[in-house]
Amino acid sequence: MNRRTSYDRPGRCIFCGDGAAELTKEHILPKAIDGDMVIPKATCDICQKNVGKMEDRIHRRQLLGPRSYLGLKGHGSFRDKRKRFPLKVETVDGEGSVLVDREDHPAMLLFPRYSIPSWFEGIEEKPAFTSAPAVTTRFFNVDYDLLWRKYGILRPVVGQCLFDDWNRYLAKIAHCIAVAGFGVDGFVPLLHERILDERPLTRSLQHFVGCSPNPPPVEKGMHFIRVCELERAGVRYFYVDIQLFSLFDMPLYAVLTGLAPGTPVPAWARSLD
């Protein structure tokens, strides 16, 4: 990962383009997962709230266990001081939720595993919507014996993945690293409006986020980001390879972020639906 931690001021909101609003700094990788790269004066208040709500859901729900288990810091407001957390489990009575002490709580990483995105293979039209993808899971801190003796738990149940939020989460990271690297005017952005799209079950990001066909990084850190270029049918695409929790071999995503300056946006990438 690039060791630079601060980048140029974009001069306007990197999501909505508002140049008159007061702007606050934007973490490229959220602080809640130990991101330290910052774009100063990058986000207006309205966009910050919108994006913050989505990130908050990911950090408090999908990533709460692993963040706590791995000791990732984060904003004070995100810190969870509860001594016991609910855990979805299977008991002799069936499936249910049981309160488990913090130190006994298993942590789980649960990320969707997508196919290689169609734009990578040169398909110039939007493919059909596909159903819920497979997931990659990693459990940490599971002591089956203790869970059975202390709580009567047979096994933890694999949770649900917040697919829409997860796609927006990856898109936000990809958009930010592109802004940091190219500058706001250095590329034709494709994701900024989609990141702000709060409609539930939105499919607007589906075709932009996939799993990368590139090899994963050899040196494993906690997270991995790499800006890449691809030329297909005369169009220069910028995309970002992102592997969060790289250390645990989680999926390597490829997120289509934008096009080379002056490139017309292909028809399939125009509509927000």
Ligand SMILES: [Zn+2]
């Ligand atoms: Zn804005």
